[in-house]
Amino acid sequence: RLRPHWSVTWAVPVDEAGAPLHPRTAPVVHAPTPTDEPLGIPALLIASLPLDTARRHPAPGPLTDFLVERAADAYAELLGSWRPVSTGTIDLVPGPLGKGGLDGALRGAILARLPRVAFLEPAAPRDPEAENGWGDDWDRDRDRTEETTAALRPVEAEVVEGVGAETVRVLAEVLPSLLPAGLERRT
Incomplete structure (x- = not known):
């Protein structure tokens, strides 16, 4: 609560040709350390999300909602700037069903942006x-x-x-x- 700033980072490992690979880390949200919140999106999310009192899940509220939207913006920007352009980039598009509340919100926000992103x-x-x-x-x-x-x-x-x-x-x-x-x- 005392921090006046926020951050959102997406990380995707790549192979020798620059094609995306699935992260080898646990498929959970990192806020910034690993939480128990499942993340089915094929990338690693590291964000300054507010956590609940047990520090295991993001706390619901307007700041979390705001950061979900910023994370979706950043993910759409990641896909739009991905080089080299290849069919492998499609592997980064999340499916419609989330593994949890935050994952579902992220997927919905990302999928709403992707139709207008050239990737x-x-x-x-x-x-x-x-x-x-x-x-x-x-x-x-x-x-x-x-x-x-x-x-x-x-x-x-x-x-x-x-x-x-x-x-x-x-x-x-x-x-x-x-x-x-x-x-x-x-x-």
Whole structure:
């Protein structure tokens, strides 16, 4: 109560290629030390959540609600800035059912933000500047990054069911918002 600040940190281990891995720590909320509050999101949450008197679970209240929203903002930002953009990033999307009250609130807040966050790998590399007519603008070209695969937002992504990778590759030439083959079967 005497601290005038708060903090929220998400940590995700990665493999050699930069793809996300599940944390090897206990799947609980860290506030900042491990609590007994279950966390089913595939990342480690370290936050300055207020704890109950037993210091085992976050205390309900407006500060916890506020920090859940900030944690959801930070998680959405994490997915949006994830590089390299790959199909492995989908593994970081939490499912709809929480393992506890706080986990459920976090999932709901995260899932509400993700449709507007660009983190999905397209089936074919795309250049959003060329799509928007910026291809000949010299000033814009100076500021370009090396990355050529722009991520898709879920609200703009499309999936073709029941076709193979070769069909998706051909269709991706005319449908730039197409996701790679096989993602419709992932759980």
